[in-house]
Amino acid sequence: MFRLSGQIWKNGKVIASCVSRQEGAKNRTKKVYTALEEICHHFDLPVPIWLPARIREFQTRSKTTFLSDSFMEEISFDALEIQVIEED
Numbered sequence: 001m002f003r004l005s006g007q008i009w010k011n012g013k014v015i016a017s018c019v020s021r022q023e024g025a026k027n028r029t030k031k032v033y034t035a036l037e038e039i040c041h042h043f044d045l046p047v048p049i050w051l052p053a054r055i056r057e058f059q060t061r062s063k064t065t066f067l068s069d070s071f072m073e074e075i076s077f078d079a080l081e082i083q084v085i086e087e088d
Contacts, residue, residue: 006039
């Protein structure tokens with residue numbers, strides 16, 4: 001099973017969190033994109049843009065933080081952090 005955690009941060013505190021579970025024969029990239037879409041749907045957020053710095057960070061740490069520059073719309077929080085918490 002593949003699990004991706006999503007947390008919304010505001011003023012240095014987690015104000016909301018959820019976990020997406022992905023199963024099946026998808027490759028890791030598809031699992032990450034599908035899980036991120038599910039997390040954004042849960043939080044009623046637009047899906048953020050993967051800027052090059054976010055891609056590099058996620059590839060090396062399996063974790064990244066999307067700031068306001070990653071969203072096309074204005075957001076009411078400081079950051080959306082995602083992290084892989086389990087991989088098959």
